Amino acid sequence: MCACFGVYIHPEELDEIWIDEASSAGIGLVAFHPAGGENTADSFERFLHLTEEPGFQSLMEKMRQKGILAETAAHALSWLLPREEFEAHPDWFRMDETGNRVKAFNCCPSSLAAMAYLEDRAAALVGKIPADGHRYHLWTDDVAVGACSCERCKGLTPADQSLLLTHAILRGLRKADPEAKLSFLAYHGTMELPGVMPEEGVYLEYAPMDREYDKPLTDPDSEKNRKQWAPVSALLERFGKEDATVLDYWYDNSLQSGWKKPPVKLKLEQAVMEQDVRDDLSAGFAYITTFACYLGADYRALYPELPDLAALTKAADSMMKKAE
Numbered sequence: 001m002c003a004c005f006g007v008y009i010h011p012e013e014l015d016e017i018w019i020d021e022a023s024s025a026g027i028g029l030v031a032f033h034p035a036g037g038e039n040t041a042d043s044f045e046r047f048l049h050l051t052e053e054p055g056f057q058s059l060m061e062k063m064r065q066k067g068i069l070a071e072t073a074a075h076a077l078s079w080l081l082p083r084e085e086f087e088a089h090p091d092w093f094r095m096d097e098t099g100n101r102v103k104a105f106n107c108c109p110s111s112l113a114a115m116a117y118l119e120d121r122a123a124a125l126v127g128k129i130p131a132d133g134h135r136y137h138l139w140t141d142d143v144a145v146g147a148c149s150c151e152r153c154k155g156l157t158p159a160d161q162s163l164l165l166t167h168a169i170l171r172g173l174r175k176a177d178p179e180a181k182l183s184f185l186a187y188h189g190t191m192e193l194p195g196v197m198p199e200e201g202v203y204l205e206y207a208p209m210d211r212e213y214d215k216p217l218t219d220p221d222s223e224k225n226r227k228q229w230a231p232v233s234a235l236l237e238r239f240g241k242e243d244a245t246v247l248d249y250w251y252d253n254s255l256q257s258g259w260k261k262p263p264v265k266l267k268l269e270q271a272v273m274e275q276d277v278r279d280d281l282s283a284g285f286a287y288i289t290t291f292a293c294y295l296g297a298d299y300r301a302l303y304p305e306l307p308d309l310a311a312l313t314k315a316a317d318s319m320m321k322k323a324e
């Protein structure tokens, strides 16, 4: 049994202490997650500037020296297809349920011109964002449902549409990085098996945000959690287990803080996490990861110590002992 443990943090929260904490906890992956929400294109642009700064580059160098992979995980669709293009090309964008083209969120996956634009923008990102192991996470916009209802798209589910966008972005990445792999994000409205078949190079990234956080995902008494867990085995079968990634919320202090600073003190549901990790490993996920935003220097200034990150990796130990 082999799994990589990872944390997704806001890029500006990375510092030497974070790296040391992650390293001593046995974390093998740090993914930089520019803030989601409504202004994802701006926060992605800020991240691109940050990656050029010598201070950030030397922190990444330190991470890699400690054997920690650096990746990028962002709701990038509105950066890949800037909303400013709406005036000139409304047909590239999403049609809402009332039949109007709207610039908010995502785009029309049936528009070949929009897909070609996405490809070019994605190709231009290669080499500019950390993607160790050629693993990319460039997701659709951060919205529960942002599907297109045009004549050509209306027969496609939100998961189908998201996968088609994933394919376009992956085609672009592979022009510049032939080994690129890109995740399909199963999350809120896309948490279902797509009818469209995934192309080679797409892997599953499962983010069960619509869950109860104080109960394990497999808790029979939680209807919400049952619903989130139900598609997992079919998704893993369809997308394969290699690179399959769980992205959970055990250490997500931005969520617990209501995405507003100052950060609250993180409440870690350790027993829930331990059960979840065992279930994730049994299901066959290769990467066990969690958001861990709002645990940077401002958190440490308020609360004397970081929550125990090693609890994440230790959650697997008991299971491995059992298997021996």
Ligand SMILES: [Zn+2]
Pocket: 094, 095, 107, 108, 109, 110, 111, 148, 149, 150, 151, 152, 153, 154
């Ligand atoms: Zn459409």
